[in-house]
Amino acid sequence: MADGTYPEGLLYHPEHDWCQIDGDVATFGITWFAQDALGEVVFFDPPTVGDTVTKDESYAEVESVKAVSDVIAPLSGEIVEVNEGLADAPETINSDPYGDGWLVKVKLSDTSEVDSLLDQGSYVQGLG
Amino acid sequence: MSRYTAVTPDDLKEMLATIGVASLDELFDALVPEGVRLERGLELPDGMTEQDVYDHLRALAAKNVSAEDEVSFLGAGMYDSYVPALIDMLVTRSEFLTPYTPYQPEISQGGLQVMFEYQTAISELTGLPVSNASVYEGPSALAAAGYLARLANKKGKFVISRAVHPHSRETLRTLAVGYGVEVVEVPLRDGVTDPDAWAAAIDDDTSAVFFQNPNFLGAVEDAEALAGAAKNSPAVVVAQYDPITLGILAAPGEVGVDVAIGEGQQLGNRLDFGGPSFGFFAATEAYLRRMPGRIAGETKDVDGRRGFVLTLQTREQHIRREKATSNICTSQALNALAGVVYLTWLGREGIVELGDLLLQRTAYARETLAAVDGVELLHEQPVIREFAVTVDAPVDAVLERLAAAGINGGYALGRDYEEYENGLLIALTEQRTREQIDALASELGAAVAAERATVGASA
Numbered sequence: 001m002a003d004g005t006y007p008e009g010l011l012y013h014p015e016h017d018w019c020q021i022d023g024d025v026a027t028f029g030i031t032w033f034a035q036d037a038l039g040e041v042v043f044f045d046p047p048t049v050g051d052t053v054t055k056d057e058s059y060a061e062v063e064s065v066k067a068v069s070d071v072i073a074p075l076s077g078e079i080v081e082v083n084e085g086l087a088d089a090p091e092t093i094n095s096d097p098y099g100d101g102w103l104v105k106v107k108l109s110d111t112s113e114v115d116s117l118l119d120q121g122s123y124v125q126g127l128g
Numbered sequence: 129m130s131r132y133t134a135v136t137p138d139d140l141k142e143m144l145a146t147i148g149v150a151s152l153d154e155l156f157d158a159l160v161p162e163g164v165r166l167e168r169g170l171e172l173p174d175g176m177t178e179q180d181v182y183d184h185l186r187a188l189a190a191k192n193v194s195a196e197d198e199v200s201f202l203g204a205g206m207y208d209s210y211v212p213a214l215i216d217m218l219v220t221r222s223e224f225l226t227p228y229t230p231y232q233p234e235i236s237q238g239g240l241q242v243m244f245e246y247q248t249a250i251s252e253l254t255g256l257p258v259s260n261a262s263v264y265e266g267p268s269a270l271a272a273a274g275y276l277a278r279l280a281n282k283k284g285k286f287v288i289s290r291a292v293h294p295h296s297r298e299t300l301r302t303l304a305v306g307y308g309v310e311v312v313e314v315p316l317r318d319g320v321t322d323p324d325a326w327a328a329a330i331d332d333d334t335s336a337v338f339f340q341n342p343n344f345l346g347a348v349e350d351a352e353a354l355a356g357a358a359k360n361s362p363a364v365v366v367a368q369y370d371p372i373t374l375g376i377l378a379a380p381g382e383v384g385v386d387v388a389i390g391e392g393q394q395l396g397n398r399l400d401f402g403g404p405s406f407g408f409f410a411a412t413e414a415y416l417r418r419m420p421g422r423i424a425g426e427t428k429d430v431d432g433r434r435g436f437v438l439t440l441q442t443r444e445q446h447i448r449r450e451k452a453t454s455n456i457c458t459s460q461a462l463n464a465l466a467g468v469v470y471l472t473w474l475g476r477e478g479i480v481e482l483g484d485l486l487l488q489r490t491a492y493a494r495e496t497l498a499a500v501d502g503v504e505l506l507h508e509q510p511v512i513r514e515f516a517v518t519v520d521a522p523v524d525a526v527l528e529r530l531a532a533a534g535i536n537g538g539y540a541l542g543r544d545y546e547e548y549e550n551g552l553l554i555a556l557t558e559q560r561t562r563e564q565i566d567a568l569a570s571e572l573g574a575a576v577a578a579e580r581a582t583v584g585a586s587a
Contacts, residue, residue, distance in 0.1 A: 043417060061451075063417070068442045068451065 004032045004127075007098055011114065012123035013074035015056075018098065024111060026075055029102045030062065030093065033127055038064040041093045046082040046104065053077060053106060055113050060103060062093065071103065075113050081105040195399050198531070199564050203514050203555020204344070204539035205266065205293050206405070207394045209372070210559050212473055215396045215466050224465055233438045240436035243424035243461065246468040253371060253471070253479075254388040255379025256410040260421035262464040263454075266391030267299040269407030270338060270368055272420040272454055273387045274300050276411070277336035277364035278307055279418050279453065286311045286336050287329045287363070289321040289354075291343035294544040296368060300338070309335060319347040319507025319516070327357045334363040341369055341377065345541075346490075346514030346553065347507055348377070355384030364415070371395055371408065373512045375479035376487065380410075387411045396470025397463050406460035406467060417443060420454030482558060486513040490556045493565045497554070500569050502576035506541075506551050514555040516541060516548070519572070521579035523550040529575035535568055537575075 010018040016034035019026045035041065043063040053059040058070035059079075082104050086092060093101040108114075118126070135143075140152070149155045156165075176184065195208040202208070219225065223238060233240060243261040250259040263269045274286055286304055288297055290313050297313070304311050314326045321339055330337060337358045341349045355365045367385045369377070372394050380388035393405035411419060417440065425439030443453045474482060494515045498505050506516035519526050523540045530537035541551030554568075 045417070063442050066442075 011117040015072035077106040200536040255381030269389035270296040283335035288338040347509035376483035395467035406463040
């Protein structure tokens with residue numbers, strides 16, 4: 001991916017996370033901008049299923065050849081699934097950040113938090 | 129005004145005038161609350177002339193007894209092993225002895241190669257795939273393993289055998305307070321970790337379990353059973369080993385140990401009045417990214433030639449800041465170099481032969497001492513290089529009598545274990561001969577008899 005892509009149907013958090021809402025379950029991932037800034041991802045340190053995540057706080061770590069970065073939760077809830085495929089192929093976060101590179105699925109505890117997220121246009125505008 | 133500070137009375141006056149106070153007393157009045165002031169001079173002796181100081185220090189230094197000035201049976205974690213001349217020749221080469229860690233480490237390929245070869249040797253010795261380039265010493269290695277476990281599973285309890293070295297237990301307790309983990313100690317039975325109490329202490333909130341093999345009393349633990357007891361818990365299995373015994377004990381990696389750590393002094397480092405030495409740290413691949421310390425890796429340069437790098441540095445504090453796996457981003461490279469030279473000098477067969485030799489000498493010493501009147505074995509578990517007895521007299525007084533005869537009789541266990549008040553821990557190295565063991569037996573018998581007579585006379 002040479003240039004940044006930011007799908008229309010997703011919601012965004014200013015810390016460069018995306019989420020896709022399906023009822024009361026949301027899929028989280030990091031945006032093209034985030035993976036590009038990190039560089040080649042070599043390790044994803046996931047939370048455990050059953051852990052509680054809190055909006056705006058760190059819930060996992062992504063390690064690239066350059067640094068280790070916290071991943072910020074765009075919404076609050078409980079982890080119901082983690083992307084097991086990333087254990088063997090963490091670089092998927094670079095190659096397909098909105099598809100096979102998703103990180104976790106979360107059962108939301110407060111769906112009203114969704115209103116605070118950005119749509120594609122606002123997020124891209126924030127990137128300048 | 130002190131002779132050893134460069135400030136003259138004129139300087140002082142000028143500085144005080146600049147900040148607007150009249151005297152030093154006025155300055156301290158303004159700065160130091162009255163309640164915390166000493167209000168008197170320090171009770172220090174008068175100064176001495178340089179020649180008197182020299183004589184005084186020389187007299188103090190003469191009180192030191194080196195391991196080479198006595199026949200030493202003192203071990204308890206550090207051992208008077210022979211250090212071949214080869215090691216001094218290599219570690220004192222200026223390329224190794226003098227440089228500080230280069231800030232661009234790859235410029236120092238020789239240094240990285242030493243680390244890589246050291247790691248390879250430790251990995252083979254422990255049967256675990258990953259080793260770091262060493263940490264400060266054994267106890268901090270054990271405490272660092274606890275932190276690794278805490279980072280990995282976030283559980284709240286450490287279970288540690290009372291037969292783990294007292295220094296390691298103390299260090300773990302000190303650090304565990306900082307990250308909020310409770311430390312539970314499991315008692316001993318017949319000289320080894322009580323297997324029932326051990327199993328009962330491990331639960332779903334156990335972050336790590338720690339045992340030592342051979343344990344502090346010299347006894348060989350059933351490592352496989354101790355590790356197995358933690359199998360159905362989240363606990364990381366940590367074991368502290370005497371590396372010299374790994375030539376004849378099953379490798380930690382083969383009996384279910386996740387993290388093997390220990391003191392490296394006995395590998396090519398002298399006692400040197402207590403240090404410095406190094407600690408080794410090896411783990412299964414699952415904990416690779418949680419390892420403390422530096423790790424050297426093998427790579428190829430642009431022309432395909434073999435080279436070495438510092439790898440996985442994202443764990444370390446210069447990148448990871450407060451989330452680093454350890455705040456020790458150094459290694460004891462020079463001491464670890466002595467360790468890898470020693471292991472290479474011994475070789476695959478040598479380390480087994482050395483283990484066998486220690487086994488036989490220790491068996492002879494144990495049998496000989498057990499036959500002495502007033503001396504009993506503290507436990508009858510299998511041992512390799514160290515064993516414990518109980519003497520029927522105040523052990524410190526017995527040790528003093530032995531010292532007068534030029535023998536260091538070992539470690540008084542009562543210093544750390546109130547339940548073994550007159551316990552004595554006796555260590556063997558390949559330096560101790562049969563004649564010296566016989567001399568220990570006769571001097572120990574005489575010392576115990578003399579102390580019994582003293583006690584009898586004063587009663």
